[in-house]
Amino acid sequence: MQVCDHFLKARQLALYFQHYRDLPCAKREPVDAEEAKYHFACFKGAIDEYRRLDNSPLDYDQRTGHLLLAEDPCINRPMQISYQGSGSEGRFSTLLLDEPQGGFYEQHFILADDDMFHMLTVGGGKHHQCLEATHWNRLDSDTAQKQVIKLGH
Numbered sequence: 001m002q003v004c005d006h007f008l009k010a011r012q013l014a015l016y017f018q019h020y021r022d023l024p025c026a027k028r029e030p031v032d033a034e035e036a037k038y039h040f041a042c043f044k045g046a047i048d049e050y051r052r053l054d055n056s057p058l059d060y061d062q063r064t065g066h067l068l069l070a071e072d073p074c075i076n077r078p079m080q081i082s083y084q085g086s087g088s089e090g091r092f093s094t095l096l097l098d099e100p101q102g103g104f105y106e107q108h109f110i111l112a113d114d115d116m117f118h119m120l121t122v123g124g125g126k127h128h129q130c131l132e133a134t135h136w137n138r139l140d141s142d143t144a145q146k147q148v149i150k151l152g153h
Contacts, residue, residue, distance in 0.1 A: 006151045010129035013149060014122050018093070018108055021118045023133050026147035036136035036144035040117045043109045046074055047092050050083050089113065115139050128152030 017023055053059055054067055061068035065084055072079035075096075083092035091110040105123040112118070119134045133147040 006129045009151055010122055013131050017120045021110060023147040023149055026149050028145040028147055031144050031146035033142050033144040036134050039119050047083055047090055050081055
């Protein structure tokens with residue numbers, strides 16, 4: 001696979017995940033539920049913070065539900081964020097360009113029906129991409145699952 005092919009395949013898989021909340025052809029394996037609980041707690045705080053910052057003087061993107069921040073308060077770096085939802089469902093996505101490595105880093109967080117939490121992290125450089133999905137059911141909070149797909153070398 002060429003460099004462009006890894007990037008395009010990672011983008012296709014990320015879009016699939018956003019729609020179906022799963023990585024196709026990747027086996028689900030058990031993972032430490034404490035990690036999923038931590039990411040869920042971060043999700044709840046971050047989505048509230050992004051709603052507060054939307055269309056504030058710090059936001060360079062005036063579309064509602066989209067932020068372009070020179071410095072994201074959660075990671076202290078420039079960030080592009082989109083979010084939607086309220087109540088028992090919500091989602092947000094972040095994108096960070098990693099220029100020194102020639103790649104990018106993106107995350108997608110989805111809360112569905114107030115019980116299922118899904119998170120996808122996509123990252124890599126010029127010659128590889130790694131997609132890692134975490135799934136956690138709040139009704140069965142002691143178990144979580146992870147899926148991993150690696151593209152390139």
